[in-house]
Amino acid sequence: MTKQSSALYKYLFLVLLSGVGSISCKKELNKSPLNNYSNDAFWTSEQNATLALTGVYRGNIQMQKAAEFSATDWWSYYGLLFIELATDNAYDRRGDNSVINRLGNGTMTADLVILGEYWNASYIRIGRCNYFMENVGKTPVSQDKLKRMTAEARFLRACTYFYMSQYWKDVPLVTKTLSLQEANTVSKATKAQVVEFVINELNAAITDLPQYKDIPASERGRASKQAALAFLGRLQLSEKKYAAAAATYKKIIDFNDNSIDANFQSLFNGTNENSKEIIFATQYLQDLSPNAMLQHIYPATAGGWHLYCPLGSLVESYEFKDGTPFSFTDPKYNPADVTANRDPRLKFTVLYNNQPFKNIRYVTHPDSTRSPDQLSTTKQATRTGFGMGKFSYEGFAGGDLQNSGIDLPIIRYAEVLLSYLEAKLEAGDGIDQGLLDATINKIRTRPGVNMPAITVTDITTLRTILRRERRNELALEGIRYWDLLRWGVAAQVLKGDFYGAPFPGAVNLRKNGTTVDPYSRWYVTTKAFRAVTDEKWPIPQRETNINPNLK
Numbered sequence: 275m276t277k278q279s280s281a282l283y284k285y286l287f288l289v290l291l292s293g294v295g296s297i298s299c300k301k302e303l304n305k306s307p308l309n310n311y312s313n314d315a316f317w318t319s320e321q322n323a324t325l326a327l328t329g330v331y332r333g334n335i336q337m338q339k340a341a342e343f344s345a346t347d348w349w350s351y352y353g354l355l356f357i358e359l360a361t362d363n364a365y366d367r368r369g370d371n372s373v374i375n376r377l378g379n380g381t382m383t384a385d386l387v388i389l390g391e392y393w394n395a396s397y398i399r400i401g402r403c404n405y406f407m408e409n410v411g412k413t414p415v416s417q418d419k420l421k422r423m424t425a426e427a428r429f430l431r432a433c434t435y436f437y438m439s440q441y442w443k444d445v446p447l448v449t450k451t452l453s454l455q456e457a458n459t460v461s462k463a464t465k466a467q468v469v470e471f472v473i474n475e476l477n478a479a480i481t482d483l484p485q486y487k488d489i490p491a492s493e494r495g496r497a498s499k500q501a502a503l504a505f506l507g508r509l510q511l512s513e514k515k516y517a518a519a520a521a522t523y524k525k526i527i528d529f530n531d532n533s534i535d536a537n538f539q540s541l542f543n544g545t546n547e548n549s550k551e552i553i554f555a556t557q558y559l560q561d562l563s564p565n566a567m568l569q570h571i572y573p574a575t576a577g578g579w580h581l582y583c584p585l586g587s588l589v590e591s592y593e594f595k596d597g598t599p600f601s602f603t604d605p606k607y608n609p610a611d612v613t614a615n616r617d618p619r620l621k622f623t624v625l626y627n628n629q630p631f632k633n634i635r636y637v638t639h640p641d642s643t644r645s646p647d648q649l650s651t652t653k654q655a656t657r658t659g660f661g662m663g664k665f666s667y668e669g670f671a672g673g674d675l676q677n678s679g680i681d682l683p684i685i686r687y688a689e690v691l692l693s694y695l696e697a698k699l700e701a702g703d704g705i706d707q708g709l710l711d712a713t714i715n716k717i718r719t720r721p722g723v724n725m726p727a728i729t730v731t732d733i734t735t736l737r738t739i740l741r742r743e744r745r746n747e748l749a750l751e752g753i754r755y756w757d758l759l760r761w762g763v764a765a766q767v768l769k770g771d772f773y774g775a776p777f778p779g780a781v782n783l784r785k786n787g788t789t790v791d792p793y794s795r796w797y798v799t800t801k802a803f804r805a806v807t808d809e810k811w812p813i814p815q816r817e818t819n820i821n822p823n824l825k
Contacts, residue, residue, distance in 0.1 A: 317412035323423060326410070330402045330427055331495070332563075345391040348437050349556045351567040351682050353395065354752035355665070356582070361754040362767050363588045363745070365774075365798055367581045367657050378755065378768050380802035384812035392441075393814050396434050397448070403431035404451050425482035429497045432475035433505050439468040440512060440756060441811045446824070447471055461823045469513060476506040486531040486553065494548065495557035495681075500526045504553060504685045507693055512760040516701035523694035526553075527712075532687040536721040539622045543667035544680035553685040560672055560679030567682075569675035571662045573625060574646035574655045576632050577675055583658040584624045584750065586773045586795050592620040592746050597726035599742075602793045609776040609794070618723050623749050625661030627775060632668045636661065638775065640782040640796065649774070649796055651784065659775025659796050664750050683751065688717050692744050699740065705731045714740065717747055759809060768803035 316322050345353035359366040360378030370379060373388040382389075406427045411420065438445045447463035449471075463471075479502045486498040503526050510519035526532065533550045540546035547555070558565045572578020593599055594606050595615050601607065608614040611628070613621040625631060627638045637645035638659045647655040667680060695713040699705060710728050718725040728743075730736050741761070745754060758764040771786050773795035783790075786797040818824045 313409065317409050318414070320413060320415045320419065323410050323413040323415065326406055327423055327426060330399070330406050330430055345388055345395065347395045347399070348392070348434065349682065349684055351556075351565050351665075352570070353392065354556075354682060354684070355567075355750060357752055357755050358750050359582070361758060362585060362772065362801075363749055363754045364662075365583045365585055365658055365772070367579075367583055367654070369657075370799055375799070378764070378801060378803055378808070379799065380768075380804050380808065382808055382811070384815040384818070386814075389811055390814040390816060392437075393817065396438055399434050400431055400448055401451070403427045403434075404449060408451060421482040422484065425479040426497045428475050429479040429483065429502050429505075432472045432479065432502075435468055435472050435475075436505055436509055439465055439472060439509075440759065442813060443810050444468065445813075458821050459823060460821065469509065472509055473506065476502050476509075480506070485529060487529075491548065495555065497554065500529060500531065500690075501554035501685055504690055507690070507697070511693060511697060512756075514700070516697045520694060520697035520701055520703070523690055523697060526687075526690050527694065532690070534687060534691070534716050534720050538619060538720060538722055541683060541686065542665045542680075543669070544678075545667075545669070547681045551687045552681075552683050553687060553690070555684055556682040558679045558681055560677055564677045564679055565682075566676035566678070567665060567680060568667070568670060568678045571666055572675055573631060573636055573661045573666075574653070575634050575636060580647065580655050580661060582662040582750075583656050583774070583798075584660040584662060585658055585798060586660075586775060588745070588749055589620065589624060589626075589660065589775070591742055592617040593725070593742075595725070609778050612775065617725055617746060619746055619749075622663055623746075624663045625666065627659060627777075631666075639777055640780050640784070641777075649777075649784075650782075657774070658798050659777070662750060686748075686751075688747050689744075689753070691716060692740065692747065696740055696744075699733060699736060705733070705736060707731070714743055718743070764809065765803050765805035768801045771800050772798045774798050 316326070345356070347353050356366070356374050357377070358364045359372070359374040360376075366372035366375045369375070370381075373386055376382050376386055377388065407424055410423055410427070413420070415423075435445075435447070443465040444462045445468060446460045447468055448460065452460070479497070480499050483497055483499045483502055486500045489496055489498055503522050507519050507522040507526075510516075510522060531550065532553060535541060535546065535549045535551040537546060541549055541551060557563075568578065570579055571582040573580050589612055590600050593616070594604065595617065596606075598604070600616070606615040612626055613624075625636050627636070629636045636647055638647050638649045638656050638661075639645070640649040640659075642648050645655075646653070647661070649656055649659045651657070665680065667678075670678065670680075672678065691713040695705075695709065698709065707729065710731070715727040717723075719727055728736075728739060730739060741757075744757065748754070758767055773791055773793075774797075776793050776795045777783055778794040780794065783794060784797045785791070786800070789797075791797065813824045
């Protein structure tokens with residue numbers, strides 16, 4: 275057996291938070307180690323069990339004040355939001371060879387670093403969940419508390435396997451703490467086995483999790499029945515169990531705990547984190563447990579690194595304000611202000627040329643040589659002419675862009691309503707105006723958006739409208755890549771040339787070879803997503819080197 279250890283063995287069972295130091299040790303001859311916990315001595319109080327559960331929630335997200343420079347977790351901003359850079363929604367400033375761009379441009383290989391990062395993060399969380407559930411029963415707490423804590427760990431483990439089932443398909447199904455030998459020789463379960471496990475685990479967790487409305491503000495961020503149901507619905511959608519998915523999403527709706535928020539923009543800037551629309555979110559706290567999201571997404575003119583660059587195809591997906599699809603030939607189109615006469619969510623979602631940002635003009639025009647955000651192929655600035663508006667909170671006053679406390683929504687009620695409508699449509703159920711008004715139109719007609727209501731009930735036409743609505747409403751939130759895969763359209767969508775913002779008359783407009791874009795858009799990249807090959811992630815090369823059973 276190799277002396278190396280796979281990610282399945284290299285768990286960190288507990289994250290020791292800053293509060294650990296408050297637990298004192300009496301002077302005695304036979305002391306437990308002072309730099310960590312003895313397992314027998316740890317599970318002696320509800321406080322300690324809660325501390326351990328917090329470590330399970332945090333996964334591999336860094337607990338100290340430090341920037342996330344890799345996909346530290348499915349629910350870190352880097353791990354969740356940046357996966358959109360592999361889609362037709364956005365592009366990584368670092369170029370075609372960026373590890374994230376390579377997930378969607380046809381050059382993915384088993385030695386791609388980000389695959390190992392997601393893999394390691396997954397089994398770190400799974401290992402912590404297993405360890406927690408094996409030991410929490412020793413804690414002197416009530417049965418109700420014990421059931422809830424176990425259900426939360428079960429939910430977290432199931433969600434991790436959900437992601438793995440969607441991208442790797444078949445992976446080792448580890449449900450107990452492993453020895454080094456076991457970890458280095460474990461075999462893969464089939465995707466069907468992983469899916470069945472996730473469904474069973476989520477259903478079991480739902481029984482013992484509290485309802486959303488019953489979680490006090492002091493426990494915001496802990497799992498609810500609605501969060502578990504939402505992940506169950508996601509899995510059922512991807513497995514084309516549409517009737518079951520519709521029933522699952524209907525349960526969330528019938529609880530009547532959640533609603534569409536009137537203020538769309540506030541859901542992503544840290545000013546409305548208690549909104550009933552946010553069902554589940556990663557919690558951050560400035561100074562204590564922050565993130566570096568603003569450092570990575572802010573424009574250069576505001577001190578950011580501008581890694582996140584929305585593509586023109588996303589901008590062109592948003593309808594005109596009257597509900598008609600976008601067209602370059604429509605007289606309502608204004609290339610000098612692409613958000614003019616458009617769905618208001620576009621202006622909330624992307625930054626665009628000449629837009630004011632933090633009382634500074636965000637200038638991306640390729641001929642604007644004095645702007646730090648000038649569109650070029652060399653500057654630390656946009657590669658598309660657009661920047662991320664969603665999550666780029668202009669009111670941030672912390673100074674250090676790596677010290678943001680803005681939470682990261684994982685599940686929003688808007689997704690639940692759109693998914694419910696999709697499940698009903700694909701199940702072949704009748705679509706009427708009442709259903710449209712209870713789902714998609716609640717989202718489109720919220721104050722501040724006020725887009726025209728949808729009245730189309732024809733299945734084929736409505737499917738196109740619904741998928742566009744889902745793209746626009748959930749843009750840059752980490753959903754698009756999964757949607758393209760489960761719809762089976764990634765190979766068609768992620769193929770061909772991709773462009774950025776339009777700049778009619780620009781001298782320094784980038785072209786694809788000698789081809790001039792008829793709409794004067796900046797050429798960004800060409801994708802060639804491979805059907806079948808890129809629809810299933812290869813297990814990281816390092817893992818198969820250690821354990822040939824994973825090949």
